[in-house]
Amino acid sequence: xxYPNSNKEYVRPKVSAANRGMSLEDDINTTNxxxxxxxIAVIHKKPTPITIVKVDYPKRSAxxxxxxxxxxxxxxxxxxIYKGKYIDFEAKECESKTSFPFSSIHQHQIKHLSDVTRHGxxxxxxxxxxxxxxxxxxxxxxxxxxxxxxxxxSLSYAWILENGHxxxxxxxxxxxYLETVKNxxxx
Amino acid sequence: xxYPNSNKEYVRPKVSAANRGMSLEDDINTTNxxxxxxxIAVIHKKPTPITIVKVDYPKRSAxxxxxxxxxxxxxxxxxxIYKGKYIDFEAKECESKTSFPFSSIHQHQIKHLSDVTRHGxxxxxxxxxxxxxxxxxxxxxxxxxxxxxxxxxSLSYAWILENGHxxxxxxxxxxxYLETVKNxxxx
Numbered sequence: 530x531x532y533p534n535s536n537k538e539y540v541r542p543k544v545s546a547a548n549r550g551m552s553l554e555d556d557i558n559t560t561n562x563x564x565x566x567x568x569i570a571v572i573h574k575k576p577t578p579i580t581i582v583k584v585d586y587p588k589r590s591a592x593x594x595x596x597x598x599x600x601x602x603x604x605x606x607x608x609x610i611y612k613g614k615y616i617d618f619e620a621k622e623c624e625s626k627t628s629f630p631f632s633s634i635h636q637h638q639i640k641h642l643s644d645v646t647r648h649g650x651x652x653x654x655x656x657x658x659x660x661x662x663x664x665x666x667x668x669x670x671x672x673x674x675x676x677x678x679x680x681x682x683s684l685s686y687a688w689i690l691e692n693g694h695x696x697x698x699x700x701x702x703x704x705x706y707l708e709t710v711k712n713x714x715x716x
Numbered sequence: 717x718x719y720p721n722s723n724k725e726y727v728r729p730k731v732s733a734a735n736r737g738m739s740l741e742d743d744i745n746t747t748n749x750x751x752x753x754x755x756i757a758v759i760h761k762k763p764t765p766i767t768i769v770k771v772d773y774p775k776r777s778a779x780x781x782x783x784x785x786x787x788x789x790x791x792x793x794x795x796x797i798y799k800g801k802y803i804d805f806e807a808k809e810c811e812s813k814t815s816f817p818f819s820s821i822h823q824h825q826i827k828h829l830s831d832v833t834r835h836g837x838x839x840x841x842x843x844x845x846x847x848x849x850x851x852x853x854x855x856x857x858x859x860x861x862x863x864x865x866x867x868x869x870s871l872s873y874a875w876i877l878e879n880g881h882x883x884x885x886x887x888x889x890x891x892x893y894l895e896t897v898k899n900x901x902x903x
Contacts, residue, residue, distance in 0.1 A: 571831045573791050576765040579781060594766060597781040604760050608795060613836030615802035644758045649800030 549703050553622050553657040553664070556703035557607065563701045564611075570707060572609030572616055578602055604641045605652075611707060612716055617645045617669075618706070620655040628683040629656060631676060639676065642669040651714050655696065655706055656689065665693030666709045736890050740809050740844040740851070743890035744794065750888045751798075757894055759796030759803055765789055791828045792839075798894060799903055804832045804856075805893070807842040815870040816843060818863060826863065829856040838901050842883065842893055843876065852880030853896045 549556055557574070564570040583596035605619040619638050623629045631639075634654075646652045652669035667684075671692050675684065696709050736743055744761070751757040770783035792806040806825050810816045818826075821841075833839045839856035854871075858879050862871065883896050 565831070568831075568834070571828070571835055571837075576763040576787075577768075578763040579766065579784075581764070591785055594784040594786070595782060597766075597784055598778055599781070600763075610802040610804075610832055610835045610837050613802070615797040615800070617797075641758070644752070644755075645797055647755070648758055648797045650758075650797050 553620050560702045560704050570611035574607050603637045605638055615650045617650045617652045622657045624659050626660045628685045630683040643673055664696040664704055665689055666696050667693045740807050747889045747891050757798035761794050790824045792825055802837045804837045804839045809844045811846050813847045815872045817870040851883040851891055852876055853883050854880045
C-alpha cells in the first residue's frame with residue numbers, strides 16, 4: 530500500500546488505542562487540554578447551541594434557565610489555532626462496521642467545512658469507528674470531493690482505510706489528532 | 717452642535733454610525749452574515765455556554781431543557797477565518813463616558829486572548845462606547861500590554877482614542893471590523 534501522491538511505502542503507524550476513554554468527545558477534550566497546557570495549540574469545543582425561552586432570576590441565587598431547546602449547529606464543534614493556522618473540525622463516532630453515512634453530518638456542517646476550506650483552513654473530520662476501536666482523520670477536501678461526486682451516501686470502511694489517516698493515542702493525548710495534522714498538511 | 721449633557725464641541729466622526737442597530741451583538745451578527753454570504757470571511761459567534769441539568773423528552777415533540785445554568789465563558793465569543801488567518805475577538809459594550817473597566821472582561825477571556833495572540837492569531841476586542849456611539853477595535857496585544865502593566869483597572873476614553881482604531885459602518889456591515897483589521901494588521 531502506498532501513500533496517495535507518493536512513492537513512499539506505507540508504514541503502518543504505531544497506533545495504540547489502549548488509552549482511549551469512553552467517548553470521542555471526552556478524549557478530544559482531554560487532548561485539547563494537553564495541547565493548551567503545553568502551549569502546543571489553542572483549540573476548544575464550542576458550546577452546544579440552544580434556544581433559551583424562559584429564565585428565572587431567583588433572589589440570592591444564580592439565574593436558572595427553565596425552558597430551552599437544542600438547536601442544529603451551524604458550524605462544526607471544534608476550532609482554534611495551531612502553528613498560526615486556523616484549525617476546524619467535526620468529530621463523529623460511527624458504530625457501523627461497514628460505512629459512515631453522510632446523514633450523520635448536518636448539511637450546515639458540510640457547508641461550513643467547505644467554506645473554511647476555501648478560505649485556507651486546516652479542516653477535517655475526526656471519525657471514530659467504534660467497532661474497530663480506531664480513530665481516523667479525514668481531510669475536509671477529500672471528504673468534500675467524494676461527497677460532492679454524489680456517487681454514494683456514505684463512506685465505506687474501505688474508503689476510510691484508503692483515504693483516512695489513522696490517529697494515534699497516548700495517556701495524555703487519547704486522540705492525538707495534531708500529530709496526524711502535522712504529518713499530512715503542509716505548514 | 718453639542719452632545720446632550722455635554723459642553724464638548726461635537727466633532728464629526730470620520731465614520732458613519734447611522735446604520736447601527738440596537739445591540740453590538742446584533743450588528744456584529746449582521747456583519748458576519750454579510751462577510752459569509754459574500755465569501756469575505758467565515759466568522760461565527762459561539763453559542764452561550766450553559767450547564768444542562770435536566771432534559772425532558774416528551775413524546776412526539778422536541779427534547780426540552782427544563783433546568784440549566786449559565787456558565788462563565790472560557791474563550792471569547794467570536795472566532796473564524798479571514799484571508800487564511802485565524803481571527804479571534806471579544807465584543808463589549810460600555811456605557812461609561814470615561815472608561816472601560818477591566819472587570820467587564822472575564823479572566824478566562826483575557827487568558828484566551830493572550831494564548832491565541834502568542835500562537836499567531838489576529839486577536840482583538842471590539843468595544844462599543846455607547847455614549848459616543850462609536851465602535852473601536854483594540855488589538856489584543858495593545859490591550860494586554862496595558863493590562864499586564866498593572867497601572868490601572870480600566871482603559872480611559874483618552875487611551876481608547878489614542879490606541880484604539882475606530883470601526884466604520886454601512887447598511888449591510890453595521891460594524892465593519894474587518895475593514896479595520898485589513899488596515900492595521902499585517903497580512
